[in-house]
Amino acid sequence: MSGAETIELVDISEFNYETDGKVYNEGKNILVTSRLYDELDVLDINKCKNSNTFKLIVSTLYHEMGHVSDWKKMPNLYRMVEENPTSAEGVASLFWLEYIAEKRSAEKNLVDHDSFCTDIAKSEWRAYKTEFGRAGSDNFTYLCKVLPYFMGRTIDPQKRKKYMGIMKNRLVKEFVIEVDKEIKKLEKEYPFDEPEKLQDLYSIINIFFNKFREAYEPY
Known part of the structure; x- marks a missing residue:
């Protein structure tokens, strides 16, 4: 936090x-x-903790x-984002940095993410659009925003197996499997700060974007 x-x-x-949050200005x-504070009944920590x-x-x-800490280690990647x-x-x-930060948080077991992971697994995900800053199961950009969270929150093999077992969209399941293979390779090199090391990860993302377009884009 320094x-x-x-x-x-x-x-x-x-x-x-x-x-719910973001880091900017070079991690400063x-x-x-x-959003979450508005859902609290009281602001007394002793009563809501x-x-x-x-x-x-x-x-x-x-x-x-975690992003503040990672920004020091990987300034080039954050600058790229x-x-x-x-x-x-x-x-x-962005995919890689969000995965690393969320995996770190999930490993603390501070909160139960079952509802989030179930929603990801059971969504239709007819994701053929690319629109930044908009949520929606038809938006591939949004899928790429939430998938790092899903993967970071299901590091435990039993959790991953549970949600993959109920996953509705075949392409999303294949996407998770292929990205997971690449992430395991990247984790062996963490921390690194060369964007070119993420070329294979982008190739997987791009391949699946084309698969989603082919499957769902109306003609």
Whole structure:
């Protein structure tokens, strides 16, 4: 946390998409939104500390603090995400960095993510569009935003098996399997700061984008 200068709480109404937090300004600033805080019945920690919502708030902060730490180790990857988010390197870097941060948070077992993982598994995911900043099961960009969280939260083999067993979309299941193979390779090299090392990860993402378009894009 030595690199962080501020933690700011911002009203969720200022965002046009659902988010709980982000890190910006070269890892110096953490921003958390009011979305989860608005769900609390009281703001007294002694009264709400056992609620799932409060645990989600703690998990979010832990996730974002992990980004602060990772930004020091991998400034080139974070710069790629900030400056060229739609480029091949930017897409792959975001996927990788979110996976690393969420895996770290999930390993703390601060909160139960069953509802989130079940929703991912049971969604139709007719994802043929590419629209940044918009949630939706028809949006491949959004799928790539949530999938690192799903994978980070299902590191345990039994958890992964459970959700893969109920996964509705065959392409999403294949996507997870192929990305998982590549991530296991990348983890052996962590931390690294060369965007070119993520070329194979992007190739997998691009291959599956084309598969989703072929399967679901209307003609």
